[in-house]
Amino acid sequence: MHELSITKSMLDLVLDQAQKNGAKRVQGINLVIGEMSAVVDDCVRFYFDFLSKGTIAEGAQLSFKAVPVTARCQACGEEFELEEFNWVCSECGGARIDIVKGRELYLESIEVE
């Protein structure tokens, strides 16, 4: 279910961008996927094939780039990559951190014709 709604909004965004650029066809879609997003790329591909039928994005190649999870310490403001979900600031050892990157899937760019 998670992937279906994500794929749908991703496709809407792609079609919107393609239209603004006057594209006739979308050839490739580059996506960034956060390691914490729990999005399965095979599922996105599957839903994409299904949802894009009959649109100018039908048959487009999806490519995924994984980004590590980045967190920011609430105490000292240090930003660092979370390794193996070690939820402690690498600078001051504080345990109150916010996730700033790596939570979702987003569109990096599209290739159109």
Ligand SMILES: [Zn+2]
């Ligand atoms: Zn800190």
